[in-house]
Amino acid sequence: ISETETIPWYPTPLGGTSAEWKESYVKAQELVRRMSLPEKVNVTTGTGWQMGLCVGNTGPAELVGFPSLCLQDGPLGLRYAHNITAFPAGITTGATWNRELMRARGFALGREARLKGVNIILGPAMGPLGMMPAGGRNWEAFGSDPVLQGVAAAETIHGIQRNGVMATAKHFIGNEQEHFRQAFEWGTPTALSSNIDDRTLHEVFAWPFAESVRADVASIMCSYQMVNNTYACENSKLLNGILKDEMGFQGFVQSDWLAQRSGVDSAIAGLDMSMPGDGLHWADGIPMWGGELTRAALNTSVPMERLNDMVTRIVAAWYHFRQDSWERPPPDGEGGPNFSSWTQERIGRLHEGSPDNDATGVINRFVNAQGSGADAHSLVARQIAAEGTVLLKNVNDTLPLSRKMTGAGGKYRVGVYGEDAGPGQGPNACADRGCNQGTLASGWGSGAVEFPYLVSPWEALQAVWSKDTVDLQGYLTNNVGSQDLADQDLCLVFVNADGGEGFIRSDGIDADRNDLFLQKNGTELVEGVAKHCGSGQGQTVVVVHSIGPVVMESWIDLPGVHAVLYANLPGQESGNALIDVLFGDVDASGRLPYTIGRSLEDYGPGAQVLYETQDPVVPQVNLSQGLYIDYRYFDRYNITPRFEFGFGLSYTTFHYTAVSIEKLQKKTQHPPKRLKDEFEPPAYDSRPPHPFSGLFPQDFRVLRKYIYPYIDTTDGTDPGPYPYPDGYNKRQKPSPAGGGPGGNPSLYEPMLELSVEVTNTGTRPGQDVVQVYVSFPEDVAEHRGLGWLRETIEFPDRVLRNFEKIRLKPGEMTTVKMTLTRKDLSYWSVRSQNWVLPTEGKFRIWVGRSSRDLPLVVEF
Ligand code: NOJ
Numbered sequence: 098i099s100e101t102e103t104i105p106w107y108p109t110p111l112g113g114t115s116a117e118w119k120e121s122y123v124k125a126q127e128l129v130r131r132m133s134l135p136e137k138v139n140v141t142t143g144t145g146w147q148m149g150l151c152v153g154n155t156g157p158a159e160l161v162g163f164p165s166l167c168l169q170d171g172p173l174g175l176r177y178a179h180n181i182t183a184f185p186a187g188i189t190t191g192a193t194w195n196r197e198l199m200r201a202r203g204f205a206l207g208r209e210a211r212l213k214g215v216n217i218i219l220g221p222a223m224g225p226l227g228m229m230p231a232g233g234r235n236w237e238a239f240g241s242d243p244v245l246q247g248v249a250a251a252e253t254i255h256g257i258q259r260n261g262v263m264a265t266a267k268h269f270i271g272n273e274q275e276h277f278r279q280a281f282e283w284g285t286p287t288a289l290s291s292n293i294d295d296r297t298l299h300e301v302f303a304w305p306f307a308e309s310v311r312a313d314v315a316s317i318m319c320s321y322q323m324v325n326n327t328y329a330c331e332n333s334k335l336l337n338g339i340l341k342d343e344m345g346f347q348g349f350v351q352s353d354w355l356a357q358r359s360g361v362d363s364a365i366a367g368l369d370m371s372m373p374g375d376g377l378h379w380a381d382g383i384p385m386w387g388g389e390l391t392r393a394a395l396n397t398s399v400p401m402e403r404l405n406d407m408v409t410r411i412v413a414a415w416y417h418f419r420q421d422s423w424e425r426p427p428p429d430g431e432g433g434p435n436f437s438s439w440t441q442e443r444i445g446r447l448h449e450g451s452p453d454n455d456a457t458g459v460i461n462r463f464v465n466a467q468g469s470g471a472d473a474h475s476l477v478a479r480q481i482a483a484e485g486t487v488l489l490k491n492v493n494d495t496l497p498l499s500r501k502m503t504g505a506g507g508k509y510r511v512g513v514y515g516e517d518a519g520p521g522q523g524p525n526a527c528a529d530r531g532c533n534q535g536t537l538a539s540g541w542g543s544g545a546v547e548f549p550y551l552v553s554p555w556e557a558l559q560a561v562w563s564k565d566t567v568d569l570q571g572y573l574t575n576n577v578g579s580q581d582l583a584d585q586d587l588c589l590v591f592v593n594a595d596g597g598e599g600f601i602r603s604d605g606i607d608a609d610r611n612d613l614f615l616q617k618n619g620t621e622l623v624e625g626v627a628k629h630c631g632s633g634q635g636q637t638v639v640v641v642h643s644i645g646p647v648v649m650e651s652w653i654d655l656p657g658v659h660a661v662l663y664a665n666l667p668g669q670e671s672g673n674a675l676i677d678v679l680f681g682d683v684d685a686s687g688r689l690p691y692t693i694g695r696s697l698e699d700y701g702p703g704a705q706v707l708y709e710t711q712d713p714v715v716p717q718v719n720l721s722q723g724l725y726i727d728y729r730y731f732d733r734y735n736i737t738p739r740f741e742f743g744f745g746l747s748y749t750t751f752h753y754t755a756v757s758i759e760k761l762q763k764k765t766q767h768p769p770k771r772l773k774d775e776f777e778p779p780a781y782d783s784r785p786p787h788p789f790s791g792l793f794p795q796d797f798r799v800l801r802k803y804i805y806p807y808i809d810t811t812d813g814t815d816p817g818p819y820p821y822p823d824g825y826n827k828r829q830k831p832s833p834a835g836g837g838p839g840g841n842p843s844l845y846e847p848m849l850e851l852s853v854e855v856t857n858t859g860t861r862p863g864q865d866v867v868q869v870y871v872s873f874p875e876d877v878a879e880h881r882g883l884g885w886l887r888e889t890i891e892f893p894d895r896v897l898r899n900f901e902k903i904r905l906k907p908g909e910m911t912t913v914k915m916t917l918t919r920k921d922l923s924y925w926s927v928r929s930q931n932w933v934l935p936t937e938g939k940f941r942i943w944v945g946r947s948s949r950d951l952p953l954v955v956e957f
Pocket of ligand 1: 171219267
C-alpha cells in the first residue's frame with residue numbers, strides 16, 4: 098500500500114478503557130442497556146436540518162430519560178444567538194500567544210453556551226491547520242504551526258468544558274481548502290482528496306487533535322473531504338486507528354454537516370453521530386442512518402456491538418461533563434436550548450424544517466449570556482483583540498501615539514482613511530458575515546456570529562482626542578484621490594482582506610482568497626495615503642484586518658509608512674482594542690501566527706489552493722509539503738520572508754541570556770511498551786432484537802422530513818452474513834504509540850527543563866513571547882530488532898516546540914522555565930509505526946523572539 102492510500106483499520110476500538118472516563122462509562126452502560134433499538138439509533142442521528150432549535154439536534158431516548166442534545170457553532174461565539182459575545186477569531190487568539198487568554202476565552206464561550214442551553218459547541222477549529230495561506234477558513238483556527246494550534250486548542254477546550262459544555266475539535270482532517278471540499282457545492286461528483294503521508298499526518302495535521310484528546314475533548318468532527326481517497330467520515334484508519342486506538346479517544350466522532358457519505362461504511366469505520374441527520378442532500382429527510390441504521394443493525398451489516406459503542410460513547414460523554422445534572426428540556430422541565438437559530442421571534446415553530454405545520458412554543462428567551470461587571474466577556478474579548486494585534490513596523494517610535502498631540506502653530510491634523518475604519522452598513526449586513534463591507538472583524542461562514550455590536554475604529558478614535566487640539570477627519574472610503582491628504586500630520590489608513598467558508602461567495606472571492614493582496618483597492622489606498630499624507634511629510638500608520646497573510650511588498654518600505662499594525666480579526670471590541678495598542682495602554686505584544694511572505698509562491702507549490710480541477714472523478718490535493726509548512730518551508734529553501742512566523746515588535750526591548758537545560762530523563766529511542774488498557778469496555782448482549790422492535794409505533798404521527806429511527810416494514814432485516822471489510826473479524830494489533838489520552842503517556846513526559854533569563858531593557862512595561870525551537874540531530878539511526886538501521890531522516894531546520902508569554906516592568910528580569918517532552922523530541926517513524934527519539938547526535942534547542950530571531954542555543 099502506498100503511503101497515501103487508505104489502510105483499512107477495523108473494528109472500532111470500544112470506548113470505556115480509560116480510568117478518567119470509567120465512572121461515566123459505567124453509568125452510560127446502565128442507561129444504554131435499557132434502551133430499545135430505535136432509541137439507540139435516535140441518539141446517534143440528527144433529527145434533520147432545521148428540525149430543532151440548534152444547527153444540530155440529536156433525537157432523545159425518552160423512555161430512559163436521555164434528552165435531545167443541542168449542537169451549536171462555533172469557534173468564536175454562539176452562532177445565530179442574541180445577547181452573546183462576538184469574540185476575536187481563532188487566528189487573533191493564536192496571535193496573542195497567551196495561554197491564559199486562550200483559556201479565558203474558552204471559558205467565557207463555554208459559559209455563554211451553558212446559559213443558552215447548548216450541550217455541544219462546534220469548536221475549536223484546528224483544521225485547516227493553515228497549510229495554504231490563501232485558504233478560506235484558516236482564521237477559524239489558531240495559526241500555521243501544529244504546536245501553536247495544539248496549545249491554543251487545548252486551552253480553549255479546557256476553558257469551554259469547565260462549564261460542563263462539551264467541546265468539538267474540528268475538522269478531522271485535511272480540510273485545508275474550501276474549493277471542492279464538498280461535491281454538491283462545487284459541481285464535482287465527489288469532494289477532493291487531501292493526500293497526506295503518514296509522517297506528515299502525525300507530526301503536523303493530527304498533532305493538535307492529539308493535544309485536544311489530552312485536554313479531554315468530548316467530541317471530534319470529521320471533515321468534508323476525502324483523505325487519501327476515502328472520505329474522512331468513513332476512513333477507518335483515521336477514525337478507528339488514529340483517533341480511537343492510537344490517541345485513545347473516549348468521546349464520540351460526529352460528522353460535519355452532510356460530510357457523511359455512506360451508512361454502513363461510516364458506521365464501521367468509526368463514525369458515532371450523523372449530523373445534521375439528513376443524508377446526501379440538505380433537508381431532504383432521507384437519512385444515511387436513522388431508520389436505515391436500525392435496519393442495518395437488524396440485518397447485522399452494522400454489528401450491534403458497533404451501534405452499542407456509538408451510543409455508549411455519546412451517553413458517557415454526557416455523564417462525563419455532568420450534563421445529567423442540567424435542567425431537563427420540555428416537557429419535563431425548562432432546560433434545553435432557549436434560543437432559535439432560525440428566527441428572532443419569541444414564539445415560533447419548533448420544527449422549522451418541516452413543510453407540515455407543527456407545534457409552536459416560546460423559542461427565543463433572549464437570555465443575556467454576556468456576563469457583567471468584572472466578569473463581562475467583552476473584557477476578555479477586548480484584551481485578546483489588543484494582545485492579538487501585531488506591530489510589524491514602527492519607525493522612530495511613531496507608536497504609541499499620544500493623547501495630547503499638538504500641531505505646529507495650530508491644531509494637530511489627523512486623517513482616517515478607508516472603508517475598513519468605519520461602520521459600513523452595520524456588522525450584520527450580510528448573512529453569516531458573507532461580504533466585505535465596513536470594518537472587518539470576522540471572516541464568513543458557520544464560524545461567524547451575529548455581532549451584538551461592533552465598535553469600529555472610527556467610532557473609537559473619535560472619543561480619544563480633544564477637539565480643541567486635534568482636528569480629526571474621516572474619509573471612510575477606498576477611493577483614492579477624493580480625500581484630503583495634503584495638510585495632515587498623521588494619516589491612519591485601514592485596509593483588509595476577507596474570505597471564509599465554501600458555501601458563501603462574495604466580491605469575487607470564492608471562499609478561499611484568489612491571492613494574498615489587500616482587497617477592495619487596499620493596496621492603492623495605502624500607497625496613495627503614504628505618498629501624499631502631509632504632502633509627503635506626514636506620518637502614515639497602516640492598520641490591517643485580515644483573515645490571513647497579506648503581501649505588502651509595494652508599500653511596506655515606502656518612507657511615508659511609519660508604522661503597521663496587523664490587527665487580524667478583532668471581533669466586537671475592534672476599535673477599543675485598537676486604541677489600547679495605538680496609545681500604548683497595552684504593549685504591542687501580538688506575534689505572527691504565520692509567516693508573511695513576499696509573494697504567494699514563496700510558501701511553496703504544495704501550499705497553493707487547487708482552484709480548478711481537470712480530474713473528472715476526485716480532485717487530488719497533495720499535502721506532501723506538510724512537514725514544511727509555513728516558516729519551515731521558508732527556512733528550508735532559504736527564502737527571506739517579509740515578516741517571519743513568531744515575529745512582532747514591542748514598545749519596549751528585551752534581552753535574553755543564561756540559557757541552560759537540565760536533563761530529566763535518559764534518551765531512549767522508543768517510548769516504553771504500551772500498557773494494557775486499564776479497564777474492560779462495557780459489554781452488551783450483541784444479538785439484534787426482533788425486527789418488529791424497529792417499526793414505527795402504531796398511530797405514530799409522522800412529521801414530514803423529520804428523521805426518525807424507525808422503519809416502515811421489516812423488509813431487508815434478515816440477518817447477514819455480511820462481508821465485513823478485510824480484517825474486521827481479527828482484532829487489530831494495538832499501536833505501540835497508544836495507551837493513554839493523546840497517545841502513549843510517556844510521550845508527554847518531560848525529557849528536559851530549559852531555563853532562560855529575560856530582562857526588559859527598555860523604558861516601558863511590556864510583554865514578550867519566549868519561543869523555543871528544536872533542530873533534530875542530522876544523521877539519525879534507528880534501532881530495530883537485532884541491528885541498527887541507518888536511514889536518512891529529513892528534518893525541518895527548526896520546529897516550534899514551546900512558548901511562554903511573560904510580562905516585565907522596565908529593568909525587571911525573570912527566569913523562564915519550560916519543558917520539552919519525549920514527543921517534542923521525536924519524529925514519527927513510518928517504518929516502526931511509532932515515535933522515535935534520536936539517541937545519537939545532538940539536538941539544538943533555540944530560544945528567542947521569533948522563528949528567525951533566536952539568539953541563544955543549547956545542545957541536548
Ligand atoms: C459546516 C462547517 O464545516 C462546520 O464547521 C460547522 O460546524 C457545520 N457546518 C455546522 O454549521
